[in-house]
Amino acid sequence: MLACQVPFSKKVKEHNLDLERRSIDTLQINLGKRCNLACLHCHVEAGPKRTEDMTEETASRIIELLNKSESIKTLDITGGAPEINAHFKDFVRAAHAKGIESIDRCNLTIFYEDGFEDLPEFLAEHKVRVVASLPCYSKDNVDAQRGGGVFDRSITGLQWLNKLGYGKPGTGLMLDLVYNPLGATLPPEEKQLEAQYKKELKELFDIEFQNLFAITNMPIKRFLHYLDREEKTAEYMQLLLDNFNPSAAENVMCKDMISVGWTGELFDCDFNQMLEMPLGKKKRNIWDIDSFDALASEPISLANHCYGCTAGAGSSCTGTVA
Numbered sequence: 042m043l044a045c046q047v048p049f050s051k052k053v054k055e056h057n058l059d060l061e062r063r064s065i066d067t068l069q070i071n072l073g074k075r076c077n078l079a080c081l082h083c084h085v086e087a088g089p090k091r092t093e094d095m096t097e098e099t100a101s102r103i104i105e106l107l108n109k110s111e112s113i114k115t116l117d118i119t120g121g122a123p124e125i126n127a128h129f130k131d132f133v134r135a136a137h138a139k140g141i142e143s144i145d146r147c148n149l150t151i152f153y154e155d156g157f158e159d160l161p162e163f164l165a166e167h168k169v170r171v172v173a174s175l176p177c178y179s180k181d182n183v184d185a186q187r188g189g190g191v192f193d194r195s196i197t198g199l200q201w202l203n204k205l206g207y208g209k210p211g212t213g214l215m216l217d218l219v220y221n222p223l224g225a226t227l228p229p230e231e232k233q234l235e236a237q238y239k240k241e242l243k244e245l246f247d248i249e250f251q252n253l254f255a256i257t258n259m260p261i262k263r264f265l266h267y268l269d270r271e272e273k274t275a276e277y278m279q280l281l282l283d284n285f286n287p288s289a290a291e292n293v294m295c296k297d298m299i300s301v302g303w304t305g306e307l308f309d310c311d312f313n314q315m316l317e318m319p320l321g322k323k324k325r326n327i328w329d330i331d332s333f334d335a336l337a338s339e340p341i342s343l344a345n346h347c348y349g350c351t352a353g354a355g356s357s358c359t360g361t362v363a
Contacts (some may be wrong), residue, residue: 043260043345045278050343056287060296064338065115067298068110069117069358070095070103071311072126074303077154080187082176082221084259084315085119095303100128102327103301104135112334117298117358119146119311124160137167144170146219146358149198150191161198165205170215172254172358173199175269176223178241186223208249217252217359225268225277227284227353228255231361254360257281259312259349281348289355289363295341298348309341311358312349318342 053060072095079088107113116136123129123146136143145164151157164171175195177183183192199208199216206212218238220341222228235253242248258264260277267273300308305326308314312344320324321339355362 043265043278044275045345045348046284049345049347052282052285052348053290053343054119056290058287058290060290060293060341060343062337062339062341063296065112065297065299065333066111067115067117067294068103068107068113068120068333069298069300069311070132071300071302071314072118072120072123072129072132074121074127075125077125077151078122078148078187078191079357080174080263082186082258082264084151084262084264084312085317086262087119090247093121093303095126095128097128097325099303099305100126100131102305104131106327106330106333107135107141108139109331110333112337113141117143117144117146122148122151124151124157130163133163133167133169142170143167144172147171147173148187149173149175149195152198152201153194161201161205163208165202165214167186168213170217171202171207172219173202174218174219174221175199175238176180176219176221178238178245179334182223186221196246196248199242200246201252203247208251215252216250217254218250220253220255221258225258225271225273225280227280228257228356228361231255231351231354252360253259254356254358256360257349257352257356259346261312261346262315278345278348281352284352285348286351286353286355286363289353289361290351292355292362293347293350294355294357294359294362299336301327307336313344316344316346318344 068260073088074091074093076087207214208216295309302314307320
């Protein structure tokens with residue numbers, strides 16, 4: 042377990058917090074760890090050399106359960122670069138047919154890989170909400186975190202989406218950006234940072250978008266390796282502990298969602314998935330259940346990395362929560 046002076050479970054009890062699942066309105070699926078990038082902050086440790094990839098059998102079963110659900114309103118599709126998976130478009134089409142909002146957690150550079158040239162138009166046609174990672178509006182900072190040339194391709198990708206109507210008022214095409222700190226710090230105030238992003242991207246590149254999500258770097262996997270190399274792990278965990286916010290803890294994303302891994306196993310969130318902490322502390326997969334909706338009564342698995350979601354203004358896949 043990640044070391045911390047006060048275990049997260051104890052901190053929750055100190056504040057008499059209710060961290061029980063309320064419902065399941067969001068289904069998040071991780072299609073695998075294959076990606077055309079290998080970002081320093083990636084909690085999935087995705088990259089070009091990874092081979093983990095969801096099969097047709099698993100994808101079909103998830104779609105079957107999705108179609109049976111009465112509570113799920115959002116299908117949140119992630120990876121890796123989720124678009125690399127052969128069944129990405131099947132998920133989008135299934136959600137669109139059922140009237141469920143689908144989210145593509147997109148790195149933008151995938152548009153320029155062979156075979157994905159039609160992807161922006163496909164996303165627009167099915168009104169997919171694009172949540173795109175852009176950890177800074179500075180080229181040097183982005184390339185340092187995500188690799189050389191990523192910033193330029195990200196900017197042209199955003200401009201491409203804008204031309205299709207993404208980020209524009211009245212089109213119904215939502216374009217959100219994601220900010221991650223470059224190091225062992227908490228994100229700045231989200232709305233102030235969003236205003237700064239909008240000003241800079243509009244003036245420099247004529248780019249528009251709806252929302253900026255400021256997400257705390259989770260002390261697991263690749264970012265934890267960075268902390269260990271820099272000998273900052275204890276310091277970062279203390280920072281998260283010192284900034285624990287009970288209000289943020291009351292609104293953590295796992296209270297309303299279920300996460301499904303590329304093999305079909307069930308988890309509370311994508312972070313627990315990467316740590317192989319099963320939902321309800323009991324290893325199960327999509328073939329063991331008859332309904333996603335019935336999982337709303339399952340307890341949430343907690344550990345010290347959960348401080349990353351509850352520090353400061355809090356952090357979720359849609360930004361701050363407090």
